[in-house]
Amino acid sequence: MSGFTTVRSLGRGALLAVASTVLVLNLGACSAPASDPAPSPSGHGAPEASWADQQWERAVQSAPDLTDGERPDVVEVRTIEPSEVGRVMTECLHAAGFLDVELTPDGEGYTTSAANAAEAKALAVAQYACWVQYPIDPKYTKPLTDDQVKALFAYFAGPLSDCLREQGYVPSTPPSEASFVEAYSSGNAWNPLNEVLASLSQQGEILALSQACPSVPEGLYG
Template sequence: MHDLGWPDVRATADGGLESGGIQNSQAGAHALAMYTCNAKYPMDPKYNVPLTDERLGELFDYFTDELQPCLAAEGYDTPEAPSRETFIDTYAETGGWNLYEGVAGNGQSEWNAINKKCPQLPVDFNE
C-alpha cells in the first residue's frame, strides 16, 4: 500500500489493515490499491477452505467454553449463543455468532489487547 501511494496504511496486530481517514474522492483509488495488493500478496488458501460441520462444532465449543467466558470476565457483553445446530446451519450465511460486536467501537489499542487476551479463534484453528 505504501508503494502505491498510501503511506498511512498500517498492519494491525490482529492481521488487519488500518487505512485511517479516506476521503470519498479517494475511495476508488484506495479500492484499486487494495485489489492490487491482494493480487500481489494473496491470502494463504488454508484460510479460505470451507469449514466442515465437525470443524464448525469445534468452533462453537471454543466460542461457548472459552471465548464467551473470557470476554465476560473482561467486562464485555456478548450476544446470546444460538443453538449448536443453528450455528452450524447458518454459519456460511451469517458467520454464525459474532461475540466481538460489543468490542468494535472501543479503539484499536483496546481491540488489540482483547484479541490477544481472548483470541477470536483457537490459536491452532487454521493449522
C-alpha cells in the same frame, strides 16, 4: 480527517473470508479497527468468484466509476498469513506511492486515506494489485467443514465465553450445537465476541479485548 478513510484488519487469531477484509469503510471520518470477519459459512452453493475477482469487486465498491478496462494485470508473488496483512499491505502500498498508509495499533491491519474521489480511485486500484500479489493462504478463506464448525462452536461456548467473563463482560447464552451449525451455514451464527465488540465504542477497548480473546481456536485451520 476529511476525505476517504478505510481500515482493513484481520485481527488476532486471523480469519478467513478475506473477501470480506474491508471491515470498515467511512467517508469523511477516521475509523477504528473492527472485529475479525466471521469464518466462511460451510455448505454448498454457487461457485465462489476467484480471489482476484473478489478483490476487483471490492475495488469497484470503493470506486464505483472504475471500469474493467482499468483493471491491471497482476502476478501473484506469494501467499501470506493473516497476521502478515498489516505489514505486507503497508509495504506494498508504500511502494505504490501511497505513503500515508499506516499499520493499525495491533500491527495486523492497515489504514488508508484519500483526499478526494480521484485519489480514492487510484488507491482502490493499488489495493487490488497488492491483494492479488499477496493473497491470503486459501486455507483461511475456504468454507469450514462440518467438523470445523462444531469445533468453532465448542470454542465459542467454552474458552471464548470464559475469556469474555474474565475480561469483565457477560456473553449471551449459547444456542444448541445443532442450532449453531444450522445458522452458521446461512452466516447468522451466534458469536459472543462479536456481540460484545459491537457494544464497544472506544478503539482501546476493542483492541484490548480482541488481543485478549482470540476470535478462533488455535489449530482450527490445521
